[in-house]
Each structure stands twice: as C-alpha cells, then as structure tokens.
Amino acid sequence: xxxxxxxxxxxxxxxxxxxxxxxxxxxxxxxxxxxxxxxxxxxxxxxxxxxxxxxxxxxxxxxxxxxxxxxxxxxxxxxxxxxxxxxxxxxxxxxxxxxxxxxxxxxxxxxxxxxxxxxxxxxxxxxxxxxxxxxxxxxxxxxxxxxxxxxxxxxxxxxxxxxxxxxxxxxxxxxxxxxxxxxxxxxxxxxxxxxxxxxxxxxxxxxxxxxxxxxxxxxxxxxxxxxxxxxxxxxxxxxxxxxxxxxxxxxxxxxxxxxxxxxxxxxxxxxxxxxxxxxxxxxxxxxxxxxxxxxxxxxxxxxxxxxxxxxxxxxxxxxxxxxxxxxxxxxxxxxxxxxxxxxxxxxxxxxxxxxxxxxxxxxxxxxxxxxxxxxxxxxxxxxxxxxxxxxxxxxxxxxxxxxxxxxxxxxxxxxxxxxxxxxxxxxxxxxxxxxxxxxxxxxxxxxxxxxxxxxxxxxxxxxxxxxxxxxxxxxxxxxxxxxxxxxxxxxxxxxxxxxxxxx
Amino acid sequence: xxxxxxxxxxxxxxxxxxxxxxxxxxxxxxxxxxxxxxxxxxxxxxxxxxxxxxxxxxxxxxxxxxxxxxxxxxxxxxxxxxxxxxxxxxxxxxxxxxxxxxxxxxxxxxxxxxxxxxxxxxxxxxxxxxxxxxxxxxxxxxxxxxxxxxxxxxxxxxxxxxxxxxxxxxxxxxxxxxxxxxxxxxxxxxxxxxxxxxxxxxxxxxxxxxxxxxxx
Numbered sequence: 255x256x257x258x259x260x261x262x263x264x265x266x267x268x269x270x271x272x273x274x275x276x277x278x279x280x281x282x283x284x285x286x287x288x289x290x291x292x293x294x295x296x297x298x299x300x301x302x303x304x305x306x307x308x309x310x311x312x313x314x315x316x317x318x319x320x321x322x323x324x325x326x327x328x329x330x331x332x333x334x335x336x337x338x339x340x341x342x343x344x345x346x347x348x349x350x351x352x353x354x355x356x357x358x359x360x361x362x363x364x365x366x367x368x369x370x371x372x373x374x375x376x377x378x379x380x381x382x383x384x385x386x387x388x389x390x391x392x393x394x395x396x397x398x399x400x401x402x403x404x405x406x407x408x409x410x411x412x413x414x415x416x417x418x419x420x421x422x423x424x425x426x427x428x429x430x431x432x433x434x435x436x437x438x439x440x441x442x443x444x445x446x447x448x449x450x451x452x453x454x455x456x457x458x459x460x461x462x463x464x465x466x467x468x469x470x471x472x473x474x475x476x477x478x479x480x481x482x483x484x485x486x487x488x489x490x491x492x493x494x495x496x497x498x499x500x501x502x503x504x505x506x507x508x509x510x511x512x513x514x515x516x517x518x519x520x521x522x523x524x525x526x527x528x529x530x531x532x533x534x535x536x537x538x539x540x541x542x543x544x545x546x547x548x549x550x551x552x553x554x555x556x557x558x559x560x561x562x563x564x565x566x567x568x569x570x571x572x573x574x575x576x577x578x579x580x581x582x583x584x585x586x587x588x589x590x591x592x593x594x595x596x597x598x599x600x601x602x603x604x605x606x607x608x609x610x611x612x613x614x615x616x617x618x619x620x621x622x623x624x625x626x627x628x629x630x631x632x633x634x635x636x637x638x639x640x641x642x643x644x645x646x647x648x649x650x651x652x653x654x655x656x657x658x659x660x661x662x663x664x665x666x667x668x669x670x671x672x673x674x675x676x677x678x679x680x681x682x683x684x685x686x687x688x689x690x691x692x693x694x695x696x697x698x699x700x701x702x703x704x705x706x707x708x709x710x711x712x713x714x715x716x717x718x719x720x721x722x723x724x725x726x727x728x729x730x731x732x733x734x735x736x737x738x739x740x741x742x743x744x745x746x747x748x749x750x751x752x753x754x755x756x757x
Numbered sequence: 758x759x760x761x762x763x764x765x766x767x768x769x770x771x772x773x774x775x776x777x778x779x780x781x782x783x784x785x786x787x788x789x790x791x792x793x794x795x796x797x798x799x800x801x802x803x804x805x806x807x808x809x810x811x812x813x814x815x816x817x818x819x820x821x822x823x824x825x826x827x828x829x830x831x832x833x834x835x836x837x838x839x840x841x842x843x844x845x846x847x848x849x850x851x852x853x854x855x856x857x858x859x860x861x862x863x864x865x866x867x868x869x870x871x872x873x874x875x876x877x878x879x880x881x882x883x884x885x886x887x888x889x890x891x892x893x894x895x896x897x898x899x900x901x902x903x904x905x906x907x908x909x910x911x912x913x914x915x916x917x918x919x920x921x922x923x924x925x926x927x928x929x930x931x932x933x934x935x936x937x938x939x940x941x942x943x944x945x946x947x948x949x950x951x952x953x954x955x956x957x958x959x960x961x962x963x964x965x966x967x968x969x970x971x972x973x
Contacts, residue, residue, distance in 0.1 A: 406823060420837040420845035428825035 268676050271742075272580060279577020282570050287703075288634070291627025298625055305473020309481050316463065321482060324459040326506035327378065327452065328445035331385025333503060336438060338386065339393025344422075346398035355391035360732035362696040363388055363448045364616075365706075365725055367455050368713050372529075373522055378510045381457045385448055389441065396437055404429045435496070443490055450483060451616045455699070458511055461617070468620055480613075487612050530722035553723055560720070561727045564698070564705035568731065571630055571694040571704055575637035576687055582642030583649070583679060588667055590646060591653045595662065607650070610643025615693045619700055633697045633704075637690050645682045649675055684743040688736045695728050705731070759784045759900070759928060760805050767800050774800045776952035782930065784899075787923055789939035789960070790932040792949035793972050798932040799904050801949065805930060806902050814893035814926070816903040820885055824878035828869065828888045831877050832860050835892045863894045866921055868914070882909040890918060894925055901926040908934060916942075936968040 292298060311317055345351045363384050370380035404426055453461025460483055467476035494502075532552045590607065593599040615636050622632030652675050660670040698706025705728045712721035760782040767775040774797045782788055782805075790798050799818060806815050822831050830849070833856060837845055844853065864870040867887040872880055877888055886909045893901060901922055907915040915935065919942050923929055933939045939946055939960070946963045948956030948971045956967060 406821065419842040420834075420840070423845065423849055424826065424830060424834040424837055425823050428823050428830075431825060 264677070265673055267745075268680055271680065272584075275573075275577050275580055279574045279581075282574050283634075286570050286574065287629045288574075288631045289627075289629050290631065291629060292625060295625045295627075301471075302473050302621070302625070305471075306477035306480065308474055309478035310474035311478045312475060317479065317482065320453075320458070320460040320463055320479070321486060322509050323511055324446065324449045324453075324461075325486070326509055327381040327385060327457070327459060328442065328449040329502055329506045330378075330510075331382045331449070332389060332438075332442050332445035333499070334382065334386040335389035335393055335441075338390035339397060342390060342394035343397035343401070346394050351394070355394050356733050356736070357729050359388050359391035359395070360692070360729040360736070361388060361725060362692050362706075362728075364451065364455055364696050364699065365709060365728070367452050367457065368710070368721070369725075371455065371457075372713070372718065373525060374517060376456050376458070381449065381452050381459070384452060385445055389445065393438075393441070397434060400430045400433050400437070401426055439491075439494065442494060443487060446487060446490065447612070447614045451614045454616060454620070464617065465620065468624060480617075484609065484612055488608075525718065529718040532719045556720060556723055557727065560708045561705075561724060563703065564695075564708045564724065565727065565731055567630075567702070568691065568694045568698075568704040568728075571633055571637075571697070571702065572687070572691045572735075574630070574634045575641070575690050575694065576683065578634055578638035579641045579645070579686065579690070580683055582638050583645050583683070586642055586646045587649050587653060587675075587679075588672075590650055591657055591667070591671070592662070594650075594654055594657075604650075607643050607647045610639050611647055613640065615640045616696065616700075619697050623700055628701055630702055633694070633700070633702050636697070637693055641686045641690060645679065645686065648682060649679055652678065681743050684739045687739045688732065691732055691735050695732070758782075759786075760808055760930075762801075762804060765804060767797070767804065769800075774952055775804070778952075778954055780947065780954060780957070782928070784928050786945055787929045787943045788931070788945045788947055789943035790930065790947045790949065791934075791936065791939050791956075791968060791971060796949045797952045798949055802902050802904050802930065802932055809900065812898055813900045813902050814896045814898040816889050816893045816901070816906045818904040820889040822877045822885055822888060825876055827874050828864075828877055828880065828884075828891075829857070829860060829873040831888055832863070832892045832895050835896050860891070860895060863891045867891050867894075867918065883911075883914070886910065887918065890922070894921075897925075899926060900928045901930070903929075903931045905932050905934065907938075936965060939968070940965065 342351060342355060346355070366387055367380060367384035370383050374380045374383075406425070406429060450460045450464075453459035453463070454465050456462065460479055464476060464479045464483075467473070467479060532549065586607075590603045593603045618636035618639055619633050622635050626632045626635075653671055656671045656674060657666070660666050695705040698704035698708065699710045701707065705724060709721050709724045709728065712718070712724060758781050760780070762778055762780045764777045764779055765775060766773065766777050778801065780801075790801060792798050802815075806813050823834070826834075829852060833848060833852075836856075840848075847853065848856065860873070861870060864873050867890060869880075869884055869887045869891065872884055872888075877885055880888065886906065890903070890906055893903070893906075903922065906922070907918050910918060915938060919931070919938060922931065923942060929943075931943070940963065943960055946956055946958060946960050946968070947954060948963075948968065950971050955971065956963060
C-alpha cells in the first residue's frame with residue numbers, strides 16, 4: 255500500500271487509489287454471494303416498469319394520510335433534532351459529547367426505530383425519536399464544523415474571553431447563520447426520506463404501503479406512491495419557509511396519528527435494566543466483577559457466532575458498493591457533462607440523477623431484491639445507484655463550469671477537467687463510504703447476512719440482549735470506518751478540509 | 758513615556774520586516790507614520806499596541822467587521838465583555854437606549870447615522886471604514902492607534918475624520934499614505950523605509966520633498 259503511493263504525483267496517487275478500489279471490489283465479488291436467483295428478471299422488470307409508469311391511485315384518502323404522517327414525523331423529528339443538535343454543538347469541543355454523538359450517529363434510524371418500537375409501540379413517539387436522535391448528533395457535528403470554519407476569528411483576543419455567550423451571538427452567529435440554515439433545509443429533505451423508510455418497519459408512513467404494494471406486485475399503486483414521494487421531495491423548497499415553520503409544526507402535532515398503545519414506566523425500566531442484558535447473568539446473584547466477566551464471556555461468544563460474520567459481510571458489501579459507486583460515477587459524470595449540450599438530453603439526465611439520489615437506498619434495495627432474487631447483488635446495485643446519483647449531481651455543476659472554460663472535447667475532459675475534479679470526487683466518495691457502511695448494515699433487515707440481519711432476527715426472536723450487543727458492535731464498526739475514511743480523505747487533500755456531501 | 762521601542766526587530770517567514778527600530782512616544786503626542794506599502798508600518802503599530810493593549814482603541818486595516826451583523830451591533834460589540842451577557846442578549850433583540858444614543862452621536866459625526874441598521878456587508882468600503890472608526894470611538898480610550906483608517910475616503914471626508922480622531926484622543930498614532938494630511942494635522946512625522954526609521958521629526962521641520970523620498 256505504502257509502496258503503491260510513495261513518491262507519486264497527486265494524479266497518479268488518485269489513479270492508483272481508484273484502481274485499487276475497483277480491483278478490490280471485483281475480487282470480492284468473486285467469492286461473495288453475488289448472483290441472480292430470479293428466473294426471468296427482464297420480464298419482471300418490464301412488468302414493473304409498465305406498472306410504475308402507469309400510476310393508479312385506488313385509495314386517495316389512504317395516500318393522503320401516508321403523506322401527511324410522513325411529513326409530520328419528518329417535521330417534528332428534524333425540528334427536535336435542530337434544537338438538541340444546536341445545544342450539543344455548543345458543547346461539541348468536549349470529548350465526551352463528541353464520543354456520544356459519534357456513537358449515536360453511527361446507529362441507523364431504522365435501528366433506533368426497532369428499539370423505540372419495543373418501548374413505545376408503532377407510535378408517533380417511536381418515529382419522531384428515531385429521526386431526532388441520530389439527526390441531533392449529525393447536526394451537532396456539522397454545526398461545530400461550520401463554527402470552526404467561520405472566516406473572521408476574533409476569539410484570539412483576550413477582550414472576548416470572558417464574554418463567551420455574547421461572543422457567540424455577536425461574532426460567530428452572524429457569520430455562520432446562512433450556512434446553518436442551508437444545511438438545515440437539506441436535512442429536512444433527508445428527514446422526509448428517512449420518515450418514508452420508517453414505514454418498512456411498520457410505522458404508518460408512505461414506506462409501509464410501498465412495501466405492501468411491491469410485495470403484492472401492485473406496481474401501479476407503487477408507482478403512484480413513488481411519484482407523489484418525488485413530488486413531495488421536489489416541492490420542499492417552495493413551501494418550507496422559516497416564518498411558516500411554527501404553523502407547520504402545530505399542524506403536524508394536530509394531525510399526528512393517535513395511538514392507544516401506552517407502555518408503563520415499569521415496562522420501560524425493565525427493558526433498560528433487564529431485557530437488554532443476557533438472562534443467564536441476571537439469575538445469578540453475582541458481584542459486579544463477576545457480572546462483567548460473565549458479560550464479556552457471553553459477548554465474545556456472540557461476537558464469534560454472529561458478530562464476526564456480520565462484520566465481514568457488512569464490510570464486503572460496503573467495499574463492493576463503494577467500488578461500483580466509483581465505476582458508475584466514472585461513467586455517468588462524463589456522460590451527463592456531454593449530454594448537457596442538448597436540451598432534451600440534459601433534462602433527461604438531470605431527471606435521472608434526481609430520481610437516483612431522491613430514492614432512498616432501502617427502497618431501491620427492495621426493488622432490486624424483487625427483480626434479482628436474494629443475494630448481495632441487489633444491495634450492491636441499490637447503494638451504488640443512490641450514491642452515484644448524489645455524487646454525480648454534486649460534481650456536475652463544477653464539470654459544467656469547467657467545460658465552458660476548457661472545452662468539450664474528449665481530450666479536454668481527460669486532460670483538463672477530470673484531473674481538476676478528481677480530488678473532489680474521491681473526497682465525496684470517502685465521505686459517502688461512512689454512509690454506505692451504515693446502509694450496508696441496515697440492508698440486512700431485507701435478508702442479506704450483514705449486521706442488520708442478525709439485529710433484526712434478534713428483535714424478531716425477542717432476544718433484546720443480542721440485539722443490544724450487536725447494535726454496539728455495529729456502532730463501533732461505523733466509528734472505526736469513519737475515522738479510517740477521514741484519514742484517506744486527508745491523504746488526498748492538501749487543505750485538510752473535509753468535504754461534506756452538501757454545503 | 759507612553760511607548761518605547763529599543764532596537765526592535767521583527768521577522769515573518771524569515772523575512773526581516775522591522776530592522777532595529779528605536780522609538781519613544783509621550784502621552785499627548787499626535788504621530789503620523791508614513792511610508793510606502795509593505796515597509797512595516799502595520800507591524801510597527803502592532804508592536805506599539807501590544808505594550809498597552811487594554812488602553813488603546815485600535816483600528817486595524819482589515820477592519821474586523823462581522824458581515825451579516827448591523828453596523829450598530831458591529832460598533833456595540835467593541836464593549837461586549839464590559840457588559841453583562843443579559844444586556845448583550847437584550848440588545849440583539851432591541852438596541853439598548855443608552856448605548857444607542859452614544860453610538861448615534863458618534864455615527865452622526867462620521868456621517869454614517871443613516872446606515873446604522875444596515876448589515877455591514879451592504880455598505881461601501883468607505884462606509885465600512887467609518888464603522889470601524891466608530892467602533893474605536895465608542896470604546897472612549899485615551900489612545901488611538903489606526904492603520905490607514907481613511908484610505909478609502911475622499912479628501913474632504915478624510916480631513917473631517919482625522920480631525921475628530923485627534924479631538925477625541927489625547928494621544929493618536931496613525932499610519933497614513935496621504936503626505937498632505939500627515940503634515941497638516943499631526944505634530945510629529947515618523948517615516949519608514951525598508952524596515953528602518955529614516956525620518957523622525959516635528960511636522961513643521963519636515964518638507965514635502967523629504968516625504969516624497971520615502972516612496973522612491
């Protein structure tokens with residue numbers, strides 16, 4: 255690895271990195287569970303496509319409620335996370351807050367939902383908390399990032415050392431306010447996507463009926479649901495205004511689904527104090543040290559029997575998905591730059607990119623799973639399609655600006671445009687690698703043997719001790735991979751600035 | 758003696774900026790620091806400010822204005838640490854009457870009163886410069902140190918601003934490009950060339966030709 259990169263120019267380093275990644279992805283795919291199980295995927299695809307393109311709404315009322323709940327959960331969950339994330343961002347320089355945020359952020363919203371459903375049932379509370387907790391931790395980190403990059407720094411002056419609160423209000427906030435608002439807006443869009451996906455674990459959002467429609471091969475209704483979902487995402491920028499937010503929040507609270515399920519405090523306490531710890535340990539009357547030794551023994555048994563296999567599969571899936579994402583980007587980015595010259599083709603390519611990035615990985619995985627049958631292949635394709643769509647969208651703007659200046663010939667692209675945009679591309683790819691890993695774990699819920707598969711099975715068997723321990727493993731794996739991808743990102747970045755996927 | 762430098766040198770990135778400078782300034786003096794760009798005027802001023810940073814209203818060249826904040830609040834923030842956090846928070850919501858009154862008077866003198874509620878990034882370079890000067894005035898210190906505080910103003914306005922700087926402070930040390938302004942308004946001229954003081958005399962003893970030679 256070192257030899258491959260020592261003493262090379264930046265361009266060659268980037269080339270070798272890409273080739274290593276592609277070779278790694280390809281070689282893994284030979285011994286991983288990558289195959290098509292379905293008998294005639296093309297016929298099925300045609301059938302699905304014709305259904306999706308002829309959307310039919312049988313029950314407009316049910317659809318309206320799906321949309322309403324999806325929006326209400328997203329609005330309330332994200333708003334709650336902004337408030338919590340803002341306060342956490344003020345304390346983010348403290349190692350403890352940073353650690354807790356990294357850990358909570360590493361647990362996927364769907365896993366949070368699985369936990370909260372045990373506590374609060376299929377209720378609004380579960381949905382809102384499942385969005386709010388990981389989002390708050392993400393906001394804390396990104397807001398802190400934004401503070402650190404504020405252009406004017408008067409903090410060195412001892413004049414302000416005693417007036418922290420006032421300093422924050424008068425000097426920091428006016429500089430970063432707009433950037434924070436823009437990021438918040440973007441997270442609202444993410445929140446709507448997350449809220450939709452929460453339907454797949456049973457919460458009453460659009461994902462719930464989407465899953466049913468796909469499973470019953472009612473593709474016309476699935477098409478209608480997807481179409482309204484895209485329209486909802488695309489319309490956000492027109493109606494989401496800060497001044498109107500209180501009105502929306504009030505409406506969201508008013509329209510929240512009512513739920514009769516009320517859990518007693520004793521039950522909730524029993525879940526935390528009893529259910530999530532191995533039963534065998536609770537029966538003994540052991541001292542704290544014996545208990546810890548017993549837990550360590552139990553944990554390592556579980557790690558060997560399930561955790562290790564889950565980690566390996568999660569990592570293999572992530573690497574294959576990352577390699578395919580890179581490959582898709584290398585094909586799509588120049589194509590979309592080329593098509594940009596023709597009006598109709600440009601509209602087509604930008605719509606395709608919009609659909610690719612707006613469709614959550616989870617929904618794409620459900621679709622490909624139906625088409626291709628159960629293996630890692632559908633998950634790899636789903637992750638690559640979504641992430642390539644997002645990365646190419648972000649690259650597209652720069653590529654278009656550059657091709658106006660540098661020319662539009664293939665040689666211009668290869669020698670002028672690609673070298674300039676390549677560092678940004680690798681940076682974005684590394685940033686997404688953390689997200690791909692999170693998603694790889696969660697796609698196990700669909701039956702691929704990644705960590706999510708074992709966690710979901712544990713929840714289904716009501717083995718909350720196992721679920722809890724496996725969630726710990728998943729979160730730690732994510733934190734480690736995040737650190738690793740950050741290192742790689744800095745390796746190719748002179749400014750030592752991490753690129754976020756949207757600023 | 759208010760300020761004293763003895764054979765002071767200063768390097769930045771292995772480049773010698775100030776080369777063995779000796780200078781002393783008494784309370785009550787008004788000094789113009791003159792010289793071409795990049796000869797070390799700003800560095801000299803910074804060394805002086807470090808000697809009494811708590812008693813000096815210091816107007817830097819890059820103005821240090823917070824874009825997105827109104828001119829009024831940009832002036833107000835000079836005294837953030839002197840007021841309670843509670844007062845500062847209330848002032849963001851609604852300007853404090855007393856402080857607003859003081860700042861209003863300063864702004865009227867500097868002809869930026871009608872711009873007090875505008876965000877500073879919507880102001881012209883000259884207006885921004887006067888907001889930075891207003892911030893220095895608002896601190897009401899005995900000593901003013903300014904790094905080309907009037908470089909973006911026309912001749913008429915420059916004169917008025919320099920006059921009010923001198924009137925409001927017992928001691929003023931100002932870096933200037935305008936030789937005419939330096940000779941007319943200041944008691945003492947310090948001329949710098951290549952990191953060394955080459956002129957240090959009462960302004961009535963310094964000729965325009967001597968000043969011109971600094972720029973050759």
